[in-house]
Amino acid sequence: MALQWMILTYVVAAEAALAVLLTLPAPKLLKNRFVSLVSLILQPALFIVPFAGFQLLDIYWKNEHRLMCTSEICTAAERDRYEKSLYKSQRNVILCAAACLLYWTIYRICKYQKDIQNLEEMEKRCKDQ
Template sequence: MALQWTILAYVVAAEAAIVILLTLPSPRLVKSRLVSLVSLILQPALFIIPFAGFQLLDIYWKNEHRLMCTSEVCTAAERDRYEKSIYKAQRNVVLCAGACLLYWSVYRICKYHKDIESLEEVEKRYKEQ
C-alpha cells in the first residue's frame, strides 16, 4: 500500500515542478517549447485522476470500516495507533486532492498559453492586411 502513496507523492512533486516551470517568466521560444512538451505529456498523465479517485474511495472505505478506539477500554498504544491512522488518512486525502488540482492547473496553463499564441497569430494576420 505504501508504494501507491509513494507514486502519488512523486507525481504530485513532478506536477508542482511543472507548474513552477510553466509560470516562471522565460523567453517566448523556451516557453512555447516547454508548453508543447508538457502538452504531449498531459494525455498519458491523465491516469492520475482515476488513480487518485480510487485512492480516495479506498480511504473512505477504510474510514467507514475502521475500528473506533474512543472508549476507556482502549490502551494508550491503541489510541496512538488510531490517531496515527487518522492523520495518515488526512494526509493522503490532501495528496489526492493536490494531484487532481495540480493536473488541472497544468492543463489550464497549457491551454491558456496555446489560446494566447493563436490570438497573437490572428492579430498578426489582421495587422498584415
C-alpha cells in the same frame, strides 16, 4: 499500499515543479516549446485523476470500517495507533486532492498559453493584410 502513496507523492511533486516552470517568465520561443512539450505529456498523465479517485474511495472505505478506539478499554498504544491512522488518512486525502488540482492547473495554464499564441498569430496575420 505504501508504494501507491509514494507514487502519488512523486507525481504531485512533479506536477508542482511543472506548474512552477510553466509560470516562470521565459523567452517566447522557449515558453512555446515547453508548453507544447507539457501538452503532449498531459494526455498520458491523465491516469492520475482516476488513480487519485480510487485512492480516495479506498480511504473512505477504510474509514467506514475502521475499528473505533474511544472507550476506556483501549490502551495508550492502541489509541496512538488509531490517531496515527487518522492523521495518515487525512494526509492522503490532501495528497489526492492536490494531485487532481495540480493536474487541472497545469492543463489550464497550457490551454491559456496556446490561446495566447493563437491570438498573437491571428493579430500578426491581420497586421500583414
